[in-house]
Amino acid sequence: MSRRRFQSGNMVLEAALWIPVMLLLIVGMIQFGRITYTYYALKKAVYAAARYVATQESVNFCPDSGDTAIQSAIQFAITGTPDGSGAASIANLTPDMFQVTTQCLDPTGVLTACDTSGCGAAAGARRPDFIVVSIPAGYPVQPRIPFITLDPIQLRPSVTVPFGGAT
Amino acid sequence: MSLPLLIILVPIVFAFMGFALDLGRLYLVRGELNQAANSAAIAAAQQLIGTDASLGNATTSADQVLAANTYNFGSIQIGASSGNLTSTINAPAYYAAVADAAQGSSTQADGATARHVTISLTADAPLLFWSLLPGGESRKTPIAAQAVAGVSAPLCSVCGVEPFAVQARDPSDTVNFGFGDPLGGQVFTFAYSCTGNPAPGPLAGTGIVVPYLILNRYDASNATADETQQLFRSGAAGVPASTGVNPTGSSVPLGCFAINDSVEVVWASAAPAACATRAVQSSVAAALCGMYSRFDTATQPNACVTSVTDFANLSASFAPDTDTTSGLADLYANYSGTGKRVITVAIVDTLAGNTLQTMTILGFRQFLVEPNSDGSFPDPGDLNGRFPVQYIGSPMPVKQGYVDDRFALACPAGQVGSGPGKVVLHQ
Numbered sequence: 001m002s003r004r005r006f007q008s009g010n011m012v013l014e015a016a017l018w019i020p021v022m023l024l025l026i027v028g029m030i031q032f033g034r035i036t037y038t039y040y041a042l043k044k045a046v047y048a049a050a051r052y053v054a055t056q057e058s059v060n061f062c063p064d065s066g067d068t069a070i071q072s073a074i075q076f077a078i079t080g081t082p083d084g085s086g087a088a089s090i091a092n093l094t095p096d097m098f099q100v101t102t103q104c105l106d107p108t109g110v111l112t113a114c115d116t117s118g119c120g121a122a123a124g125a126r127r128p129d130f131i132v133v134s135i136p137a138g139y140p141v142q143p144r145i146p147f148i149t150l151d152p153i154q155l156r157p158s159v160t161v162p163f164g165g166a167t
Numbered sequence: 168m169s170l171p172l173l174i175i176l177v178p179i180v181f182a183f184m185g186f187a188l189d190l191g192r193l194y195l196v197r198g199e200l201n202q203a204a205n206s207a208a209i210a211a212a213q214q215l216i217g218t219d220a221s222l223g224n225a226t227t228s229a230d231q232v233l234a235a236n237t238y239n240f241g242s243i244q245i246g247a248s249s250g251n252l253t254s255t256i257n258a259p260a261y262y263a264a265v266a267d268a269a270q271g272s273s274t275q276a277d278g279a280t281a282r283h284v285t286i287s288l289t290a291d292a293p294l295l296f297w298s299l300l301p302g303g304e305s306r307k308t309p310i311a312a313q314a315v316a317g318v319s320a321p322l323c324s325v326c327g328v329e330p331f332a333v334q335a336r337d338p339s340d341t342v343n344f345g346f347g348d349p350l351g352g353q354v355f356t357f358a359y360s361c362t363g364n365p366a367p368g369p370l371a372g373t374g375i376v377v378p379y380l381i382l383n384r385y386d387a388s389n390a391t392a393d394e395t396q397q398l399f400r401s402g403a404a405g406v407p408a409s410t411g412v413n414p415t416g417s418s419v420p421l422g423c424f425a426i427n428d429s430v431e432v433v434w435a436s437a438a439p440a441a442c443a444t445r446a447v448q449s450s451v452a453a454a455l456c457g458m459y460s461r462f463d464t465a466t467q468p469n470a471c472v473t474s475v476t477d478f479a480n481l482s483a484s485f486a487p488d489t490d491t492t493s494g495l496a497d498l499y500a501n502y503s504g505t506g507k508r509v510i511t512v513a514i515v516d517t518l519a520g521n522t523l524q525t526m527t528i529l530g531f532r533q534f535l536v537e538p539n540s541d542g543s544f545p546d547p548g549d550l551n552g553r554f555p556v557q558y559i560g561s562p563m564p565v566k567q568g569y570v571d572d573r574f575a576l577a578c579p580a581g582q583v584g585s586g587p588g589k590v591v592l593h594q
Contacts, residue, residue: 040195118480160206
């Protein structure tokens, strides 16, 4: 009898040791999965925005042009609808997080930021060779692990696609 | 929980947890690689313009896109190595038919016939937990991605092309409209259409004069570019896209042209003049100045300074072609440029003699703008608006367009026999 009671006490002690470790592992795994999923979703979103812009016509690539096609592309990436009427697929993802930039090949074949000196005049921005969509400041994901406080992880997906539209 | 049970369960639980984690990451890596492969395939297909040099240009372009994209949470550049993780970009495979590309056929196409490209790459994904299990000792596993892109079927409507129209030399020849064999190096002198006699003579090195007109795409709503600048822009890089109203009243957007569009008219300020006066309208010179920028943006021809508003700044924002020397005696296959010198021209039934007559577009064909036979660039101030061209068929994909009969002009969707296509992603 006394031996049995000793065993049961041992089990409680074992459980007390194991449960936090297992809990940490399981929660950590779930958080890792959540971050992976969010990153993949964000990557899909920036790719969708980039491809949307890359197939548009008459896009004004001048800085701060507020071009409607670019705004529509970002809304499309966030909500799946160019006018932003659909439900957001990723919580707290806002249009101002996105950055759409352009890259051009210089005569030697090196990729550089496109020349925008023609902006505001008849020439306009140069027709880009590539569209780069990124989330430069990062989309914060807060890992939630009991009893441990971690800084939010900033996910910064970026994608480069060739421009196939007309300007 | 008894100890033996625990000993059995812990590895199993850990293995399943690791399986879930690693599998999630493998899917992420595969997604990132697929996106990169898709982008690279599109970039490569844009370079397939039917020249011997096009395959090299396409491969370079694909590599540039891949190098600009990353995988594994954006931490590893594709094509580069990081620690024990390596990624390999296989040489792109080029095919003439999309069926061959989809099946990965062993017979690849050369530069003249390549229309589709397959990009395949393999990258190592890191393994976290599987590495504890047998078979995962290398702590990584290769993941492959593949994408096929190519040139679509001939389009019913094309956008962002040059607003030039020539008359079909032989309307019954639906493939080449009487312009001859596209691979045969047929050269012509394009001269601006004029009325009466004497007809303009050919430029040196060419035999046949083909009259052309500028189709009206004047965008009255454009606030930044005046008419001369719009003409320059159309000659330099095709009609700019616009949400403005098409001045011809057609349902086709301002930046596009469509087969069977029967209301095309000549650009109002570029109406054909009498041949005897030997003086084209300054609007024609403005468009030819745009054409000139495909060869040279450093010098400023007098005709351009007078006929285009703010010519110097406008010209500087366009880059000339990388090959400005392949000439009238060279076949198109030997042209090594990026396609900047290729113009896509509407073939119409009959050229209009004045601004009121309408023209019907029969199709689109492409010509390579050539330097003169002495190597000088075509003079934008030519009194007959002449420049030498070589007929090349329709090897180069246009920037934008529609395969279907979008504008209800009775274009047989998917049935256009031949003409330029656009770049599409197949899978």
